[in-house]
Amino acid sequence: MLRFIGARLLQSLVALAIISVVIFVLARTTGDPLYLILPMSATPEDFANARQYLGLDRPYVEQYLSFVGRAVTGDFGMSLRARRPVSELIRERLPNSLKLAAFAMGISLAMAFPLGVMAAVKKGTGLDRAAQIISVLGQSLPTFWVAILLVEFVAGRLQWLPAGGISGFSSYILPGFTLGWFVVAGLMRLLRSGMLEVLDSEYVKLARVKGVVEHRVIWMHALKNALIPVVTFAGIYFAILVTTAIVVETVFAWPGLGRLAYEGISSRDFPVIQAVVLTTAAIVAVVNLSVDCLYAFIDPRIRYGR
Amino acid sequence: MSRPVVDVRDLRTHLVTRWGTVKAVDGVSFAVGEGETLGLVGESGSGKSMTCLSLVRLVPRPAARILGGQVLLDGEDLLVKTELEMQKIRGRRIAMILQDPMSSLNPVFSVGMQVREPVSSYHGLRGRSLTARAAALLAAVRIPSPVERLRAFPHQLSGGMRQRVVGAMAIAAPPRLLIADEPTTSLDLTIQAQYLGLLKELQQEHRLALIFVTHNLGIVAKICDRVAVMYAGRIVEMGPVRRIFTRPAHPYSRALLESIPRLGTRVARLVAVDGQPPDLARLPGGCAFAPRCPRVMDRCRVEAPPETTVEAGHVTRCWLEMR
Amino acid sequence: MAAEPGALALPEVATPARLASSGRRLPVFSLGIIGLFMLVAILAPLVSPADPFEQSLRNRFKPPVWEEGGSWTFPLGTDRLGRDMLSRVIWGSRVSLAAGVLTVLLASAFGAAVGLVAGYSGGRVDAVLMRVTDATMSFPVILLALILAVTVGPSFTNVVVAIAVILWARYARVIRGQVLTLMQLDFVAQARIAGAGAWRIITRHLLPNTLNTLVVLVTLQIGYVIIVEASLSFLGAGIPPPTPAWGSMISEGREFVTSAWWVSLFPGLAILLVVLAFNLLGDWLRDTFDPKLRQL
Numbered sequence: 001m002l003r004f005i006g007a008r009l010l011q012s013l014v015a016l017a018i019i020s021v022v023i024f025v026l027a028r029t030t031g032d033p034l035y036l037i038l039p040m041s042a043t044p045e046d047f048a049n050a051r052q053y054l055g056l057d058r059p060y061v062e063q064y065l066s067f068v069g070r071a072v073t074g075d076f077g078m079s080l081r082a083r084r085p086v087s088e089l090i091r092e093r094l095p096n097s098l099k100l101a102a103f104a105m106g107i108s109l110a111m112a113f114p115l116g117v118m119a120a121v122k123k124g125t126g127l128d129r130a131a132q133i134i135s136v137l138g139q140s141l142p143t144f145w146v147a148i149l150l151v152e153f154v155a156g157r158l159q160w161l162p163a164g165g166i167s168g169f170s171s172y173i174l175p176g177f178t179l180g181w182f183v184v185a186g187l188m189r190l191l192r193s194g195m196l197e198v199l200d201s202e203y204v205k206l207a208r209v210k211g212v213v214e215h216r217v218i219w220m221h222a223l224k225n226a227l228i229p230v231v232t233f234a235g236i237y238f239a240i241l242v243t244t245a246i247v248v249e250t251v252f253a254w255p256g257l258g259r260l261a262y263e264g265i266s267s268r269d270f271p272v273i274q275a276v277v278l279t280t281a282a283i284v285a286v287v288n289l290s291v292d293c294l295y296a297f298i299d300p301r302i303r304y305g306r
Numbered sequence: 307m308s309r310p311v312v313d314v315r316d317l318r319t320h321l322v323t324r325w326g327t328v329k330a331v332d333g334v335s336f337a338v339g340e341g342e343t344l345g346l347v348g349e350s351g352s353g354k355s356m357t358c359l360s361l362v363r364l365v366p367r368p369a370a371r372i373l374g375g376q377v378l379l380d381g382e383d384l385l386v387k388t389e390l391e392m393q394k395i396r397g398r399r400i401a402m403i404l405q406d407p408m409s410s411l412n413p414v415f416s417v418g419m420q421v422r423e424p425v426s427s428y429h430g431l432r433g434r435s436l437t438a439r440a441a442a443l444l445a446a447v448r449i450p451s452p453v454e455r456l457r458a459f460p461h462q463l464s465g466g467m468r469q470r471v472v473g474a475m476a477i478a479a480p481p482r483l484l485i486a487d488e489p490t491t492s493l494d495l496t497i498q499a500q501y502l503g504l505l506k507e508l509q510q511e512h513r514l515a516l517i518f519v520t521h522n523l524g525i526v527a528k529i530c531d532r533v534a535v536m537y538a539g540r541i542v543e544m545g546p547v548r549r550i551f552t553r554p555a556h557p558y559s560r561a562l563l564e565s566i567p568r569l570g571t572r573v574a575r576l577v578a579v580d581g582q583p584p585d586l587a588r589l590p591g592g593c594a595f596a597p598r599c600p601r602v603m604d605r606c607r608v609e610a611p612p613e614t615t616v617e618a619g620h621v622t623r624c625w626l627e628m629r
Numbered sequence: 630m631a632a633e634p635g636a637l638a639l640p641e642v643a644t645p646a647r648l649a650s651s652g653r654r655l656p657v658f659s660l661g662i663i664g665l666f667m668l669v670a671i672l673a674p675l676v677s678p679a680d681p682f683e684q685s686l687r688n689r690f691k692p693p694v695w696e697e698g699g700s701w702t703f704p705l706g707t708d709r710l711g712r713d714m715l716s717r718v719i720w721g722s723r724v725s726l727a728a729g730v731l732t733v734l735l736a737s738a739f740g741a742a743v744g745l746v747a748g749y750s751g752g753r754v755d756a757v758l759m760r761v762t763d764a765t766m767s768f769p770v771i772l773l774a775l776i777l778a779v780t781v782g783p784s785f786t787n788v789v790v791a792i793a794v795i796l797w798a799r800y801a802r803v804i805r806g807q808v809l810t811l812m813q814l815d816f817v818a819q820a821r822i823a824g825a826g827a828w829r830i831i832t833r834h835l836l837p838n839t840l841n842t843l844v845v846l847v848t849l850q851i852g853y854v855i856i857v858e859a860s861l862s863f864l865g866a867g868i869p870p871p872t873p874a875w876g877s878m879i880s881e882g883r884e885f886v887t888s889a890w891w892v893s894l895f896p897g898l899a900i901l902l903v904v905l906a907f908n909l910l911g912d913w914l915r916d917t918f919d920p921k922l923r924q925l
Contacts, residue, residue, distance in 0.1 A: 015764035022773075026780045124368075136912070140905040142856050144863050145879055145897035152886040202409035208364055209404070210424045210475060211397030214389075224414045235767045243771040247860050251883075265778055265866050273779045277772045288767050299414060300459045 004302065008292045012285035019281045020071065023274055024064050076275035086275045089260060094279070097249065097256030101241060103172050104180035112184045116191025117226075120199060121218055131188060138185020143244050147178045147251040175252040179244055183237050190233055194226035201225075224298065231295045235288040242280055309381060310337035311515035312361070312400075312483050317375035319360045326587035330356040330370065332539035335613075338483070338515040345530035345547070346519045347562070349583050353539040354519045358485045361517075362400055363392050380482060398428050401476035405488040407468035411460035417444075417471055418456030424478040443474040447504060466497040473504065480512040487519045502529055523566055527551060532619075535559045538584050538594035541613075545620030555622040557599045593625070601626060656913040662906035666899075670722040677716035678704070681873045685711035690889045706891040709881060714891060717873040718899050724874045725903065728788055728858040729851040736793040737847050740800025741839065745831050747801065748808025759805070766798035770857055771866075778866035788858055788867050796850065803846060807839045841918040849911035852904035859900050875900050 070076070076086035119131035154174060198204060199222055207221045208214075249258035257276055264272035296302045319331035331353050338344045346354045359365045360372050363384065377384040379399060384392065404410045412420060421440040425431060431439055437456065444452035447470040460468055469489060476484055486505065490498040506529055509516050518530060526533050526547060534544040535558065543556040554560040561579040581598035590596065596606040603625060611623045669676055688711040692699045699706065705714035747758040774791035781787060811817065811834075820830050861867030862876025870877055875896035882892030 011760055011764055014760075015768070018764070019768070023776055026776055136905065136908055140852060140856075140901055140908050142859050142876075142879075142897060142900045142904070144860055144876075145893070145900065148879065148883055148886055148893055149897075152890070156887060202404055202406055203412040205364065206402075206404055206410045206472070206475075207412070209362060209396055209402045211393055211395070211427065212423065213393055221412055221415075225412070228414075239767045239769045242769040243857070243860070246771055246775075247864065250864065261775055262864055265775055265864060270779055273775055277776055280769065280772055284767055284769060300416070301413060301461050 004296060005289075005293060008289055012289055016278075016281055016285055020068060020278060021064070023277060024067060071275075071278060076278075077271040079269055079272050082269075086271050089272065090257070090275055090279055093255055093257045093260050096254065097245060097258060100172065100175060100179065100249070100254060100256060101245060103176040104183070104241065104245075107176055108180035108183040108187060111180075112187035112191060115184075116188040117195055117218065117223060119188065119192045120195030120226075123196065128192075131192065135185045135189045135192075138181050139189075141181070143178060143182060144247045144251055146181070147175075147248055150174055150178060151251060175248050175254055178252075179241065179248045182244055183241060186233070186237060186240075187230065190230050191226060194229045195222060198222045198225045228295070228299055231291060231298060234291045234294075235284075238287045238291075239284055242284060308339070310339045310342075311380060312517075313337040313376075313378040314357075314361070315376040315378070317357065317360055317377065318373040319356055319365055319370060320373055321356070321370045323369065323587060328586040329539045329589070330586070331360055333375075334536075334539070334541055335375075336534055336541065336544060338517060340482075340513045340515055341509065342532070343509065343516040343518055343530045345526040345533040346517060346536060347521065347523065347526055347533055348536035349521065351583055351586060352536040354536055355487055356539075357536070358402065358487050358517065358519060361483075361485065362396050362402060363387075363389075364396075397424050397475075397481070398479045399481050400483045400485065401479065401481040402485040402487065403469070403472050403476050403489045406492050407465045407472060408492070410472050411468055413460055415459075416456065417458050417460065417463070421456070421471065421475055421478070424475055428479045443478055444471070446477065446508070447471070447474045449474070466493055466501065469493060469501060470504070473501075473508070477508055477512060477514075481514065483515045483517070484509070485517045485519070488521070490525065491520070491522075498525075505529070523551075523562060535562070538586060538589060540594065540623060541621075542595065542624070543620075543622040545616070545622075549617070549620055555616045555620070555627055556595075556624050557601050557626070558595050561600070593623070656910055659906040659910035659913065662902055663910065666722050666726060666903050666906075669719050670726045673720050673723055677713075677719040678702075679713040679716045681712060681716040681720040682871055683712060687711065690885070690892075692889070693891050705895050706889070708878070708889075708892045709885070714895055717878060718875070718895050721873040721875045721878060721896060722899065722903070724785070724868055724872065725855050725858060725900070728785065728792075728868075729855040729907075732789045732792045732796065732854045732858075733847050733850050735789065736796035736850075737800045737843060739793070740797035741804045741836075741843055743797065743801040744804025744806075745808055745835055745839070748805040748812065749827065749831055749835065755805075758801070762798045762801045762805075765795060766802065768795055770795045771861065771864075774861050774866050778861075783861075783866050783869045785868055785872075788861055791861075792854055792857055796854070799850070800843070800846060803842060804839050807842050808835055811835055811838055845911055845915040845918060848907055848914055852907035852911070855900065855904055855907075 076090070079086050079089060082089060115131050115134070119128045122128055151174070195218075199218075204217060204222055207217050212221065245256070246258035246261050248254070249256045250262040253259070257280065260272060261276045263269070264276060314337065315335050317331050317334045318329070321328040321330045334353070334357055336344060346357065348354050356365065356370070359370075361377055361384070363372065365372060372385060375385065379395070384395065387395070411417070418437070418440060421443060422436055425439050425443070426436055429439070437453075440456060441452040444455055449455055449467060449470050455463075455467075455471075460471075463471070469492075472489075489505075490501050493501060502525065505516070505518075508514065518525070520526060530547050532545060533547050533550050534541045535550070535556065536542065537558050543550060543554065543559045550559060551563060554563055558579070565578055579598060580600070584594055584597070590607065591610075592608045593599070593602075593606040593610050596602050599606065605625050609625075611625045611628065613621050613623055614627050615621050616627055685707075688703065688707050689709060691703050691707040691711075693706040693714075694701055694704045696706075703713050703715070705718065707713055708717070743758055743762065747755045747762075770792055773794060774788065777783075777787040777791050817830060817834060820834055825833070858867055859874070859876030859879070862874040863880045865877070865880070867876055868874040870881075878896040879893045882889065882894075882896075886893055
């Protein structure tokens with residue numbers, strides 16, 4: 001099992017390295033990176049000075065290595081717009097994003113599990129139908145659109161919940177739901193199909209034959225097996241969560257990493273974008289790694305191999 | 307004769323499929339006593355497995371429904387019990403061994419957990435006494451190093467071992483009736499013989515009534531006392547093994563027996579049962595075997611024969627026997 | 630050369646005959662919506678009542694025809710710059726559908742190729758390819774699009790590239806799984822014995838049997854891609870204005886949601902309808918061809 005984790009860790013590092021190379025290459029080859037870094041009013045001397053200061057006259061490989069070196073120690077340069085170190089910005093915003101993501105995942109899991117399992121158990125009934133409708137809608141609705149409408153109606157007209165910003169528990173609700181919605185839909189569908197398959201299996205039949213009580217058959221014997229495909233997809237869903245988070249944070253003016261990214265795009269603030277991408281990629285890698293460990297934990301066939 | 311352990315009377319189970327309603331179990335009646343082994347023989351789709359599932363009321367819903375009849379276990383009719391009552395009966399008084407050992411055990415739980423579960427549920431044991439009992443059960447089915455095996459996972463065991471584990475779970479209570487649905491079909495021949503021997507031992511030790519489902523007449527000859535031959539959801543012949551094998555009354559039974567190649571004799575052609583298995587959704591009126599029967603009469607196509615007694619303890623459904 | 634048996638002889642492959650006899654009702658709603666939007670997208674210049682780029686400050690924020698102050702000149706109202714909403718929504722369908730279809734075709738072609746090669750080759754090749762695939766699959770699409778938007782500038786091509794570069798991994802995984810299952814069956818061994826080379830086996834034997842899965846996956850993914858494209862346009866990292874794109878239209882209408890709700894509502898509805906239609910169609914296809922693909 002250690003070998004398994006080691007392999008995945010290596011894989012994550014390689015992935016991160018590739019991303020950093022991509023960013024680096026894109027910045028260098030799509031025009032003089034200085035254009036991205038210096039303000040509009042820079043003079044040719046400023047360019048020359050900057051070039052030397054930033055070491056852009058040194059060979060590419062050297063540049064890349066120093067770039068990586070600094071990135072690893074947390075130095076991402078200065079934000080053009082805010083004129084502050086980017087790492088500071090990230091340190092401010094990151095916890096907010098994490099809190100929102102955790103909240104959203106929490107809601108999603110709390111809703112998706114009972115719904116998904118019961119939809120499978122009560123296949124064909126009204127509950128199942130409803131669950132399927134929720135699931136399909138959830139994956140068809142554009143998040144940001146729903147977010148805007150929610151802000152308008154629930155926060156604006158009805159004034160039930162705050163429209164944005166971070167201000168106590170109630171401000172988590174709208175963005176949290178909007179963020180988690182897509183995940184709930186997908187998770188529920190996965191759980192339902194996984195459970196349907198497992199409930200048909202021989203070992204579930206045998207459990208019933210043994211006289212195991214029905215609710216134990218469902219929630220223990222069956223569910224643990226149905227979790228396997230869910231966990232497999234969890235990594236992908238987290239990536240989707242990250243994608244959606246950027247949009248949600250923008251709409252709800254949530255002071256997180258996603259909003260930072262949006263501001264970065266609008267103002268073509270390259271150092272910020274670069275830092276956000278790398279940070280997010282690192283987080284995604286960590287999450288995927290944890291999910292893989294979880295996977296090994298659930299499925300003994302992975303743990304003990306052959 | 308004392309009351310049989312299980313007494314099935316006119317059991318009917320129907321299956322609703324895309325192609326029509328299938329009478330999977332169509333008026334099946336039989337009884338098995340303590341220490342007795344009844345073999346249930348037939349082609350795929352003859353209703354053997356569905357009969358067994360009907361006995362424990364685990365037919366696949368919502369497509370399948372038990373329509374009528376009685377299943378008397380020690381005199382109590384199981385078909386009128388509530389689901390909760392059935393959950394108490396399953397495993398404790400009726401146990402079942404399924405066909406495919408590769409898929410019968412839950413892959414994500416250890417062998418120990420799966421064996422402990424019924425033991426704890428039936429006998430209320432906990433902790434060390436529970437583990438000891440579980441290990442003892444594994445030993446009873448002749449699994450070497452039982453205590454270590456408890457920690458193993460199903461994928462680490464061979465097919466034969468897994469089937470033994472299933473056997474261990476089956477005798478955990480121990481039950482009154484054991485249903486074995488083709489338990490050796492997926493096993494190697496040498497393992498098969500060992501397993502059959504094990505089953506016989508367990509049966510004798512616990513005085514189990516044993517229903518053994520198989521399509522292999524050789525096994526029937528070896529371990530069964532009586533045999534019931536099923537075709538298209540009905541029992542077409544039933545009686546003592548010796549009797550059925552030497553003087554089969556029903557043309558289908560006769561065809562089955564004749565199709566077994568015998569060592570030492572040379573034949574020009576191997577004998578097979580003519581024709582195709584019946585389409586259960588569209589059975590012809592009359593005897594279901596009529597289209598394939600070498601001795602079919604006009605009457606057979608029109609009217610389904612009732613159960614008639616050929617001799618004491620030997621019954622069949624065939625117009626040939628009604629003289 | 631001996632005939633190669635089993636090229637399409639697997640029972641799981643749904644030939645048209647089997648479809649007809651399976652008795653499933655066609656998903657009329659989905660096909661209708663998709664057909665409608667496709668037609669509208671292709672015939673946009675003919676169908677749209679006005680020029681989507683034409684601004685008219687005099688006609689700003691006209692409400693839809695059924696509201697007070699609306700008129701049939703602008704059935705769905707106008708936006709901030711007086712542009713006709715109906716025309717913009719119609720023209721927006723071009724962008725969304727083109728992005729969706731093109732991206733998915735690119736990603737599926739590449740991904741299927743990788744999956745076929747990986748599944749067929751096995752061993753080291755397979756291991757390496759799958760490592761790359763897994764790493765790619767869990768990368769958030771939007772980040773790549775962001776980088777491209779900031780370095781190269783937002784454009785249609787960037788959107789397609791950014792999404793396709795991540796999306797192909799999904800296809801590779803699924804197709805490889807299918808190929809592995811197919812390889813267990815005898816007909817591949819038979820083909821080899823008959824002297825078929827790798828290319829022939831892959832194209833004549835393996836690929837046709839994976840087409841079912843491909844079709845299902847493609848259909849299900851188009852909806853997802855359309856939403857991603859819309860999200861990118863919404864953020865400003867997608868199709869740049871003034872080209873009408875549903876995402877950016879919603880973004881433009883954001884500030885006026887209270888007063889001029891129609892500017893954001895109709896593009897969103899369009900997205901919802903199209904994506905829903907593709908998802909339902911994909912589900913229907915999956916249930917028809919092979920319910921075992923439920924996990925898609």
